[in-house]
Amino acid sequence: MRAAALKAPLGTRAVLMLVALTYVGVMLLLPLGAVLFEALRKGIGLWWAAISDPDARSAIRLTLIVAAISVPLNTVFGVAAAWAISKYNFPGKGLLVALIELPFSVSPVVSGLVFVMLFGANGWFGPWLEDHDIQIVFALPGLVLATVFVTFPYVARQLIPLMTVQGRAEEEAALTLGASGWRTFLRVTLPNIRFGLLYGVLLCNARAMGEFGAVSVVSGHIRGETNTMPLHVEVLYNDYNFVAAFSVASLLALLALVTLALKSALEWRYRAELEARR
Amino acid sequence: MGIRIERVSKRFSDYPALDGVSLEIAAGEFVALLGPSGSGKTTLLRILAGLEIPESGRVYFGDRDVTDTPASKRGIGFVFQHYALFGHMTVAQNIAFGLSVMPRRQRPSASEIKRRVEHLLALVQLPGLDSRYPSQLSGGQRQRVALARALAREPEILLLDEPFGALDAKVRRELRGALRTIHEELGVTSVFVTHDQEEAFALADRVAILNLGKVEQLATADAIKAHPATDFVREFITE
Numbered sequence: 001m002r003a004a005a006l007k008a009p010l011g012t013r014a015v016l017m018l019v020a021l022t023y024v025g026v027m028l029l030l031p032l033g034a035v036l037f038e039a040l041r042k043g044i045g046l047w048w049a050a051i052s053d054p055d056a057r058s059a060i061r062l063t064l065i066v067a068a069i070s071v072p073l074n075t076v077f078g079v080a081a082a083w084a085i086s087k088y089n090f091p092g093k094g095l096l097v098a099l100i101e102l103p104f105s106v107s108p109v110v111s112g113l114v115f116v117m118l119f120g121a122n123g124w125f126g127p128w129l130e131d132h133d134i135q136i137v138f139a140l141p142g143l144v145l146a147t148v149f150v151t152f153p154y155v156a157r158q159l160i161p162l163m164t165v166q167g168r169a170e171e172e173a174a175l176t177l178g179a180s181g182w183r184t185f186l187r188v189t190l191p192n193i194r195f196g197l198l199y200g201v202l203l204c205n206a207r208a209m210g211e212f213g214a215v216s217v218v219s220g221h222i223r224g225e226t227n228t229m230p231l232h233v234e235v236l237y238n239d240y241n242f243v244a245a246f247s248v249a250s251l252l253a254l255l256a257l258v259t260l261a262l263k264s265a266l267e268w269r270y271r272a273e274l275e276a277r278r
Numbered sequence: 279m280g281i282r283i284e285r286v287s288k289r290f291s292d293y294p295a296l297d298g299v300s301l302e303i304a305a306g307e308f309v310a311l312l313g314p315s316g317s318g319k320t321t322l323l324r325i326l327a328g329l330e331i332p333e334s335g336r337v338y339f340g341d342r343d344v345t346d347t348p349a350s351k352r353g354i355g356f357v358f359q360h361y362a363l364f365g366h367m368t369v370a371q372n373i374a375f376g377l378s379v380m381p382r383r384q385r386p387s388a389s390e391i392k393r394r395v396e397h398l399l400a401l402v403q404l405p406g407l408d409s410r411y412p413s414q415l416s417g418g419q420r421q422r423v424a425l426a427r428a429l430a431r432e433p434e435i436l437l438l439d440e441p442f443g444a445l446d447a448k449v450r451r452e453l454r455g456a457l458r459t460i461h462e463e464l465g466v467t468s469v470f471v472t473h474d475q476e477e478a479f480a481l482a483d484r485v486a487i488l489n490l491g492k493v494e495q496l497a498t499a500d501a502i503k504a505h506p507a508t509d510f511v512r513e514f515i516t517e
Contacts, residue, residue: 177376
């Protein structure tokens with residue numbers, strides 16, 4: 001049946017392939033190419049000037065700091081949640097799975113507004129925070145909170161199906177062999193999920209660095225202080241500073257390409273490993 | 279080491295998996311838990327291993343009450359139906375696992391572990407396969423590795439959950455012979471779960487027949503065949 005289904009007439013296949021390739025070209029490659037083209041149009045010197053500008057450097061540093069805090073947090077949480085959900089039954093499990101997915105279905109703007117509502121000057125905890133001289137919104141903590149919220153699901157979602165398929169047998173074997181729970185995790189569970197985990201961390205990181213909407217709401221757009229790379233790109237663009245905007249954007253595009261390459265490499269490794277297990 | 283089970287009960291959501299089961303197994307004995315699926319035999323074995331917690335009743339290994347002892351501290355060997363070998367470790371690393379996770383003071387030296395692994399591989403008749411990965415082995419070989427791994431810490435009690443269930447008839451016969459030989463050589467108390475009565479009667483000193491969470495009869499194969507204790511046993515063994 002499958003062979004027959006694949007035997008569509010040559011003409012049909014050619015048309016389908018052409019449509020798909022054109023679509024990918026126009027919708028994905030052309031914009032990406034345009035970013036790089038615009039960034040380098042006035043020469044590599046201007047490109048370098050744009051990304052070594054103090055405000056740009058500050059934005060790059062801030063993006064790296066935000067990712068360096070939120071990605072590990074969501075990695076630890078994601079592994080813990082996936083472990084609990086895939087290996088144990090407990091009341092409220094369905095609810096937890098649904099909640100993990102929530103950030104994917106909520107608009108990032110709403111995700112940002114939630115934190116302004118909670119911690120902003122007029123927010124629920126605003127007066128208390130002000131009394132204690134703690135700033136969350138329009139500062140690094142707010143950026144981290146918004147990013148954590150938005151990138152919450154990536155690691156957990158990647159691991160839950162994988163760990164469910166793997167089941168509990170190897171962990172049980174390790175326990176009967178005298179290994180403690182922690183040792184079982186380090187020596188049996190973690191090696192079994194390492195590629196899935198890396199893959200999830202990679203996607204989580206790409207989103208953490210590229211997030212715009214939620215971060216934009218809580219940032220306050222203070223140049224050189226609370227602007228991350230995506231926000232800095234917008235500021236430059238709104239100033240009609242196109243070369244600089246595209247130069248910084250080209251770094252984000254580069255991040256996407258590196259993520260894509262690593263992701264493909266991992267998928268390749270990971271598949272070979274999964275097949276070897278059967 | 280002998281095993282004593284006293285009025286052990288366990289429920290799974292609605293139905294009772296075990297309903298007040300009491301059993302006594304002598305040190306060095308080879309006992310089969312036989313019954314149809316859903317009879318509670320695997321649950322009973324997993325309770326012995328500490329992988330399931332009974333709702334009531336006690337479990338003793340010798341004089342020691344192990345009911346509240348976690349699986350990792352019971353000092354048993356467990357063999358799973360689907361091997362449960364560690365896929366990212368070699369055969370030698372799998373077998374050495376139990377030794378390598380021992381507290382540093384009790385852990386044998388690396389050379390001693392190596393020697394023990396070689397000895398165990400010879401015991402299960404797989405010499406020279408130490409650097410292979412589980413995915414490179416046949417089902418029968420994998421189960422032999424799993425057996426060697428379970429024996430590495432020299433447990434006094436060996437528990438086997440349908441150890442031949444996933445294997446074809448020829449391999450099954452070979453492995454049965456190997457298991458019986460190892461049991462006699464090491465003098466370990468062995469309990470295995472099966473739904474195959476021919477296997478239970480051929481291999482075990484005594485057979486416990488379970489049905490709906492209760493032990494219907496615990497006796498030698500001959501005694502069960504000559505004097506079935508209940509109607510269920512009579513019907514079950516004449517099937």
